[in-house]
Amino acid sequence: MRSGWTKGRKGACVTQMHYARQGIVTEEIAYVAKREDLPAELIREEVARGRLIIPANIHHHRLEPMGIGIALRCKINANIGNSPVCSN
Structure with a gap:
């Protein structure tokens, strides 16, 4: 599905956040925007901010x-920390 999308991406910085911070809407960002029925620019901004x-x-x-992320249908909630009760 994505082989054509990623052909030109080479180098040390190939993350979605890297492209989003440069103002680039990648195919993945556009795909998520279409799937979530949200503007691609909103998805790009949230990725650039680190909130998605x-x-x-x-x-x-x-x-x-x-x-x-918070603006999307898929969210992850994890509570990681110390507990006074532990199993051995």
Whole structure:
């Protein structure tokens, strides 16, 4: 699905955040925007701010881009910390 999208991406900085901070709407950002029925520019801005992520490794061509964040349908809540009760 994504092999054509990632062909021109080479170098040390190939993350969605890198492109979003440069003002570039990648194919993955556009795909997530269409899927979530939101403007692509809003998705780009949220990725650039670090409030939304799109896990999209350039070496994984068959994945379907999905956004994770507060403005989207997919959210992750994790409570990580110390607990006074522990199992051995």
